[in-house]
Amino acid sequence: MDRRAMAAVEARTEAPPAAPSRAASPRWSGMALMLGSGLSNQVGASVAALAFPVLGPLGVVAVRQWVAAVVLLGAGRPKPRTFTAAQWRPVLGLAVVFATMNLALYAAIDRIGLGLAVTLEFLGPLAVALAGSRRRTDLACALAAAGAVALLARPRPSTDYLGIGLALLAAVCWGCYILLNRTVGARLPGLQGSAAAAAVSGLLYVPAGVAVLWLHRPTPVVLLCALTAGVLSSAVPFLSDLLALRRIPARFFGIFMSVNPVFAALIGMAVLGQYLDAASWLAVAVIVTANAVAVGTAGDGARGIPKSRAGSGG
Template identity: 45%
Template structure:
């Protein structure tokens, strides 16, 4: 589409796409910071339940998916997607309870980064993998008395994120629009609901917390997914993936501005190394003609 546009129009189109991505990523990371502020009342399991239920309600209302005419394979994909999405969110929220937001998201980002490197199979990707490994080691040593359980939760979230990306591709191939995402989000909300009820009980149905749950669901799922869809119409998949590499840095900024979580220069350098490695791996995948696995992930 952009090939028929004048150079100035192409530049404007791409800048518009970049702006959409930045809005979507900022929405995700600042919603996570807002969710953390609810931990003292609801705990991480209560907060993630409100987030997923809010996201499911909004997506179902928007997509209005049909239930009939689905094959057994379609329902299996929906079920796996929902369970993986629920596990990913539970693990990352439990990690954020124990680690600074920027550090938790950096560890979690190893999932899509590893997937990009594995799918690319370029020699240069070994350099990016080494750079990411150095960043992770530096981040771990810079945290001082790092919470091992928090790191394990973040790494589990990373593994789930990689699976989430692959299942998102399957959903995109099997369903039109956002029908598959909406049904998968509903499965995820149902899967996590017993955990949330057990952790927060009646607090979950207080009107003010329900409203915040819808807000977090809107900011964490509905807004960024819509921004991603619009941005992918204006940017190549490789450029999109490079922009998504900024997520750990934006998480660190959100943690600082909203939660007052300060990071040392060593920790910021570590996050920067992971961001650089992810951008390099994604750019390489784009140059080699392969589609970035991050390009279709609706985090």
């Protein structure tokens, strides 16, 4: 996740009411930024998959976490010495969620492909958006999403239940990330909490990452793929989402995030040669629609919308 979802800040700006023509331009540019962010996130994941044969998901995730840490430390400039115990607790929880979420997602991509893994991961924010709701629309979205998961997990000779389980673990982590991010955002100003969590997550990967890089000695091309994945899936979405949220309402942000599984499926097909059957495409469409409807009908400030995705898997 992520793409999408490190900073719990919403930096929307409003255009002057006397200039409606000017108000349209920022909205269109915000939508373009969101589409670019989604494409960058999924292209980054596909480039990461190219490095799996040498570094494996663990090595690639380690490099990505280090890139994310550098990006967020530069943006958030945290002051950890001033953190209290009450502030450190959710930050450390967020760091563990970061570390687990991205590894689970990349391991799932390695087993079941980019499109299906990202689609299943999006059940996390959808579950948070639907949690506690009594609206019939949300109930219908939940039932539709459950049916889509059952369709994706239907028994077949090629069904990889471990891969599906890893993608669902990434979804659980993304849901936990959203909830923890709310707490971190309430207890620490700006991006300090997210930046500190990214730094701790990067440190957690130092032993395993160094071991993988030492034992498997990547070629310059493989290392470039891992670094590119970190930039495209962390730095670019982080900056794009931050700028987009200044131009469009949070509700639109959530709706545009919903197209990421479609991007993932298309890019997986174009870059990695991963083709989905008709039933899988149907399941992807159902989950994307359920997420868009649930978020789009909840109003601005919709439940469960992550404000930036620099640390998310998809």
